[in-house]
Amino acid sequence: MEQIRSIALIGGNGKVGRHIARTAAEKGYHVRMLTRRPANMPSADKLIEIREGDAQDIQTIRELLQDCDAVINTLGQPVRAVPIYSIVTSHLLEVMQEYGMRRYIGVSGGSLDVPGDKKRLVNRIGARAFELFFPQLMADKCKELDILLQSQHIDWSLVRLPFVKEGPCKGNIKVNLYDMPGSSITNSDIAAFLIRELEVPAWIRQTPFISH
Numbered sequence: 001m002e003q004i005r006s007i008a009l010i011g012g013n014g015k016v017g018r019h020i021a022r023t024a025a026e027k028g029y030h031v032r033m034l035t036r037r038p039a040n041m042p043s044a045d046k047l048i049e050i051r052e053g054d055a056q057d058i059q060t061i062r063e064l065l066q067d068c069d070a071v072i073n074t075l076g077q078p079v080r081a082v083p084i085y086s087i088v089t090s091h092l093l094e095v096m097q098e099y100g101m102r103r104y105i106g107v108s109g110g111s112l113d114v115p116g117d118k119k120r121l122v123n124r125i126g127a128r129a130f131e132l133f134f135p136q137l138m139a140d141k142c143k144e145l146d147i148l149l150q151s152q153h154i155d156w157s158l159v160r161l162p163f164v165k166e167g168p169c170k171g172n173i174k175v176n177l178y179d180m181p182g183s184s185i186t187n188s189d190i191a192a193f194l195i196r197e198l199e200v201p202a203w204i205r206q207t208p209f210i211s212h
Contacts, residue, residue: 004069004103004198006030010055010088011074013037015164016107019191020072021048027195034064055088061095070103070198071096083140086147093151103201104156105194106148110180112141112160114207118178145207157203161190162211175208182211 007024011017012033021031025047032049035041041050053060055075065071071092077083089106096104110123111130119127131138148156160180167186173193174181193210197203 002069002102004029006032006068006070007198008065008068008071009033009074010064010071010092011076012050013041014074014076015166016076016187016190017074019187020074020194021045023188023191023195029195032064032068034060055091056084058091058095061088061091062098065092065095065099065101069101071101071105072194072198073104073106074194079134079137083137086140086143089144090147093147093154093156097153102153102155103198104148104154105197106144106156106158107190107194108141108144108158108160108207110160110162110209111138112145112207114145114160116178120179123180155201155204157197157201157205158207159190159194159197159203160207160209161185162209164190170212172212173210174212175203175210177203177206177208180209180211185211 007029009021009031012021013035021033024031025045030047034051034053034055036054038050038052051064075088111127113127148158162180163184165184165186169188169192170186173189
């Protein structure tokens with residue numbers, strides 16, 4: 001796998017994304033971050049480049065990804081909003097293929113079911129509840145997963161998250177391919193895990209759960 005120096009980041013305004021940008025910059029990566037509200041962003045590190053735009057616009061995605069080596073997608077929306085996850089992911093993978101890029105890391109919720117899961121009863125009930133209360137959201141998340149599963153030229157990882165807390169790194173991140181190992185994780189530890197996955201890929205074309 002080619003060396004990664006520059007990262008395109010979707011969702012940099014979010015609870016997880018802002019920690020990814022900072023963590024990556026601290027490690028010497030150039031981060032190009034897309035946001036619809038640049039005025040809401042804190043003062044940027046010299047290695048963090050902020051671009052204004054809409055992730056649903058494929059030309060914006062082309063400009064964002066140009067000369068980048070990898071993509072991290074932490075797009076988040078209110079659960080009642082019309083979901084755009086599958087549209088954005090489809091655009092990202094299309095442009096990555098145009099540019100010959102391979103490495104993509106995304107995030108999703110622990111309620112997403114993937115073939116081969118062996119969830120405990122409580123987690124199966126939680127996943128079913130999400131399907132019942134947020135059917136449009138979960139249908140779009142499933143569509144996003146299908147897009148990734150069908151991609152043949154992308155080294156993707158989709159990391160499934162529990163409840164996300166604001167807080168510093170605690171370390172001791174638990175990883176499980178079949179079931180959520182815990183109930184929560186800090187946003188700083190998510191950022192550390194995703195950057196580590198860029199540096200030392202362990203979950204290519206897989207959908208691991210992570211938690212404390």
